[in-house]
Amino acid sequence: MEYDVIIRNGKVVDGTGAPWSKLDVGISGERIVKVSPTIREKAPIEIDATSLMVAPGFWDLHSHDDFVLPVKNHQDLLEGKIRQGITTQVVGNCGFSPHPCLPQFTDLMKSYTSFLDAGLTWEWTNLAEFITFLENQGIITNVACNFGHGAIRINVMGFDPGPPTEEQMEKMKSLVEEEMKHGAFGMTVGLLYAPGMYATTTEIIELAKIVAKYGGYVGIHRRGATATFFPSTWEVVEIARKAGCPVHIHHFEAYGQETFWKIDTGIRMVEEAREILGADITYDIFPYSGANTTIMAIFPPWALEGGVPKLVERLKNPAIVEKMLHDAETYVPGWFETWGHNILRVTPYDWILITWCASEKNKQLEGKTLAELGKIKGKHPFLAAAELAVEENGAVMCVFFGSSATKEDDWRGEGIIKFLKHPYAAPVTDAIMGKARQHPAGWGTMPRVLGRYARDMKLLTIEEAVRKMTSLPAHRINCQDRGIIREGMYADITIFNPKTIIDTATYLEAKPPKGVEYVLINGKIVLEKGVYHKETLAGKVLKGPGYVSK
Numbered sequence: 001m002e003y004d005v006i007i008r009n010g011k012v013v014d015g016t017g018a019p020w021s022k023l024d025v026g027i028s029g030e031r032i033v034k035v036s037p038t039i040r041e042k043a044p045i046e047i048d049a050t051s052l053m054v055a056p057g058f059w060d061l062h063s064h065d066d067f068v069l070p071v072k073n074h075q076d077l078l079e080g081k082i083r084q085g086i087t088t089q090v091v092g093n094c095g096f097s098p099h100p101c102l103p104q105f106t107d108l109m110k111s112y113t114s115f116l117d118a119g120l121t122w123e124w125t126n127l128a129e130f131i132t133f134l135e136n137q138g139i140i141t142n143v144a145c146n147f148g149h150g151a152i153r154i155n156v157m158g159f160d161p162g163p164p165t166e167e168q169m170e171k172m173k174s175l176v177e178e179e180m181k182h183g184a185f186g187m188t189v190g191l192l193y194a195p196g197m198y199a200t201t202t203e204i205i206e207l208a209k210i211v212a213k214y215g216g217y218v219g220i221h222r223r224g225a226t227a228t229f230f231p232s233t234w235e236v237v238e239i240a241r242k243a244g245c246p247v248h249i250h251h252f253e254a255y256g257q258e259t260f261w262k263i264d265t266g267i268r269m270v271e272e273a274r275e276i277l278g279a280d281i282t283y284d285i286f287p288y289s290g291a292n293t294t295i296m297a298i299f300p301p302w303a304l305e306g307g308v309p310k311l312v313e314r315l316k317n318p319a320i321v322e323k324m325l326h327d328a329e330t331y332v333p334g335w336f337e338t339w340g341h342n343i344l345r346v347t348p349y350d351w352i353l354i355t356w357c358a359s360e361k362n363k364q365l366e367g368k369t370l371a372e373l374g375k376i377k378g379k380h381p382f383l384a385a386a387e388l389a390v391e392e393n394g395a396v397m398c399v400f401f402g403s404s405a406t407k408e409d410d411w412r413g414e415g416i417i418k419f420l421k422h423p424y425a426a427p428v429t430d431a432i433m434g435k436a437r438q439h440p441a442g443w444g445t446m447p448r449v450l451g452r453y454a455r456d457m458k459l460l461t462i463e464e465a466v467r468k469m470t471s472l473p474a475h476r477i478n479c480q481d482r483g484i485i486r487e488g489m490y491a492d493i494t495i496f497n498p499k500t501i502i503d504t505a506t507y508l509e510a511k512p513p514k515g516v517e518y519v520l521i522n523g524k525i526v527l528e529k530g531v532y533h534k535e536t537l538a539g540k541v542l543k544g545p546g547y548v549s550k
Contacts, residue, residue, distance in 0.1 A: 003028055003043035004523060010049030010495065015056040015470035015484040017463050025054060027491040030522040035487055045525070049495055052517060055466045056485050057087025057142075057492030058446045061473035062219075062250060062284045062428035066091035066098055066145060067116040070133055075140045075534035077118060077433050080443035080505070082140065082532060083512045085494035086429075087521045088542070090477055092146030093430070094221040094250055095190025098122070099130045099147060100175055105155045111308040112154060114395055115294040118434030127182035131541045138537030142492065142521060144477055145541070146219060147179040149189040149207065150196045159307050161198040169206065176207050180214035185477040185544035187211045188219035188250070191232075192297075192341050194304045197223065201235055205243045212245030214546025215478055219248045224340030225255040225403075227333040229262045232340060233269050240279035248476055249283035251291065251430055252419055253403045256346025263404065263415045267422055274424070282476050284428040285419045287448050289405035290507055292355065292432055292439045295389050295396040298382070300327045301339045308394040315390045325382045343400060349374065349381040351401040353507060354388075356436030358395035362388065366437060367508050370398075397436040399507055411452060420449070421459050426473050438510045444503025447513035451502035462498055478545045491523040 005027040012023040012035070026034030026043070060081065068074050069091075081089065091097070098120055101109045106122055124130040127145060134143065156171045157164060164172060176187060189204055190196040208218045218239060222232035233249075240247040249270075254263045273279040296304060296311065303324050304311055314320045328344040350371040357365055365373060365388070373388065374381035388396055405413020419425055427449045431442030446469055454465040474483025482490050494516065501515030519527035524538035 001026070001028070001033065001041060003033070003039070003041060005045045005047065005520070006039055006043040007047045007049050007054055007493070007495065008039070010052050010054035012485055013053050013055045013463050013466045014486065015467055017467040019463060020053065025485060025493070027520070027523045030490055032485060032487055032489050032491050035485060047495065047518060051497070052495050053462065053498050054485065055494050055496070056470040056483050057494050057519065057521060058085040058469045059473035059483065060086045060089045060429050061426045061476065062093050062430045063089035063091050064093060064096065064116050064430070064432055065089050066143070067113060067120060068118045068434045069139050069143060070098070070120050070137065071118045072137070074118070075537070078140055079532055079534070080433070080438060080510060080512070081429070082519055082527050083516060084443060084446045085496060085516045085519055086141065086446065087492040087494065087519060088142040088144065088482060090144045090146065090185070090473065092148055092184070093188050093219055095148040095150035095188055095193060095196040097146065097148035097151045099124060100126045100151060100155050100179065102155050105158065108154050108158055108307060109151065112150065114308065115397060115436070116432060116434060127179045127184055131183055134541050139539035139541070140526065140534065140537055141539045142482070143539060143541055144185050144479065144544070145183065146186045146188045147184045149187055149199065149204070150193060152176060152207070153195045153199065157195070159195050159305060161195070161305055163200060164203065169203070172207060173210055176210045180211060180216055180544065180546040181548040183543040183547040184216065186216035186218055188221070190221045191223040192221055194301060194307070197301055197340070201238060205239055208239055208243035208245050212243055214544070216544060216546060217246040217248055217477060218243065219250055221250040224333050225253050226259050226341055226346050228335050228340040229254055229259055229266060231335045233266050236281065237269065237273040237277065237279055240273065240281055241277055246280040246476065249281065251403070251428070252283035252285055252425070254415055255341070255343070256402045257406060258346060260404065260415050263418050267418065270424070282424040282426065282472070284426045285416065286428055286430050286441045286445060287411050287416055287420060287453070288441055289403050289407060289410045289413055289416065290353065290399040290401045291403045291430070292397060292399050292436070294394065295385060295398050296394055297343050297400065298328060298385060300324055300331070312390055312393055315386045321383060321386045324386070325380070328382060344382070347400055347402050351407050353399040353401070354396065355399055355507070356397040357388070358392045362391060397432060399439065411448065417459060420453060426468050426476070437508065440503065440505035440507055440510070443505035443510050444513050447501045447515060448503040450496065450498070451515065455498060455501070479542060491520055493520040494518070
């Protein structure tokens with residue numbers, strides 16, 4: 001047999017959770033063709049993996065890089081993903097996707113996703129055209145596309161907060177079916193964000209039934225992770241049961257110290273839904289207490305009606321801003337009162353860090369907390385934030401601390417540890433890589449899990465940690481030919497040093513991890529002993545189980 005690449009003498013962690021074995025791995029073209037204690041033949045490229053671990057390429061099950069991959073310099077923006085060993089990204093999460101995008105709704109779609117957009121040309125109207133664009137351009141990682149419920153709703157109803165008419169519901173169903181046939185792996189729902197927050201559970205279930213028909217799954221950013229933590233989690237269970245499709249919880253978390261006590265019960269809810277009700281539910285977690293999202297998260301839902309242009313208009317009215325402040329600091333979320341996650345009630349202003357502003361004039365504010373912003377502007381932090389949102393047309397990114405751990409505890413927090421060690425939890429980045437200051441997860445999630453939690457804390461075995469970032473996500477999206485080192489599988493491989501692997505990035509400085517030595521995507525080397533071969537666009541657009549070729 002002829003080989004293009006042979007990886008020799010490595011400790012192969014195959015992705016199933018089984019103990020490592022010392023094996024050689026032979027690659028021909030894009031596939032693994034031999035896994036054996038000894039491969040006697042030679043290859044043009046041979047990698048000596050002595051003392052290193054050879055794993056399937058890591059998966060980022062929660063990426064937003066569908067807003068980065070269509071950009072010509074995306075290899076530069078996504079360097080952190082490659083350097084931490086990620087070979088496949090699942091995109092279209094939290095209800096956001098750049099497709100479908102019908103011409104009459106392009107402006108709304110642009111404003112809706114401006115905080116994610118790295119410079120898209122928006123020259124597609126649906127997933128099929130989006131995939132063609134990526135394939136013609138070439139991409140650095142593999143990508144599996146979901147579509148966002150938010151995008152579906154906008155392309156039928158705009159930001160109308162009301163329930164869809166029968167005709168509108170049929171249009172949404174038609175778009176869902178079209179996206180699944182075009183190759184989507186599933187639908188994601190952002191129930192915390194407009195317009196997803198306006199959808200009833202029934203609306204989501206009806207659309208999810210179509211996803212299920214095509215073998216897809218539904219990803220859910222819950223309505224709340226504070227006061228409505230329990231009903232928000234139960235809603236996930238209801239969708240899984242009634243739609244009959246696998247469901248995945250995006251960044252399962254309890255937000256704010258007063259909510260941490262709910263974590264154990266929340267995890268039990270998922271376990272019992274699986275064991276007693278037969279619901280296929282998994283979840284992901286990023287191992288950081290600081291989550292990045294837009295500054296718009298501090299404003300009440302009524303302030304967001306009509307999208308960013310209407311929000312900015314309201315923020316220019318002092319009386320309306322005062323009402324927003326009152327609501328933000330006093331409102332206790334109630335179930336299905338639209339505002340299921342009032343972040344300011346549980347987050348001190350000094351736990352909200354500004355990481356990116358669109359304009360040059362406010363770049364000096366990056367790295368400041370909202371508390372510091374208030375002092376700089378000489379006014380209440382909320383009023384200062386509202387003023388900044390107007391100046392930046394809503395394009396301000398922040399890190400909000402308190403996700404399952406305090407700002408001080410960060411990754412050591414007990415809540416993060418509880419979520420992470422669960423067998424159905426996948427570590428992810430959820431990082432916005434396009435134009436904001438990149439979240440450390442975009443450079444360090446996988447090395448953090450392997451180095452800090454598995455090696456140093458012994459919370460997980462290395463083999464279990466690798467399973468969580470390889471075969472678990474592949475299984476979740478129903479991808480059959482990646483995520484495991486096995487003959488016949490695609491040759492997505494990450495080789496790392498188990499003794500040195502660790503993350504080094506901070507919330508204010510993107511830095512590469514240590515210990516990731518090689519990354520191969522579809523048999524091509526894209527990282528080699530610290531050298532990033534960004535010109536090697538080895539990635540593929542994966543097609544979902546409902547894909548119907550043209």
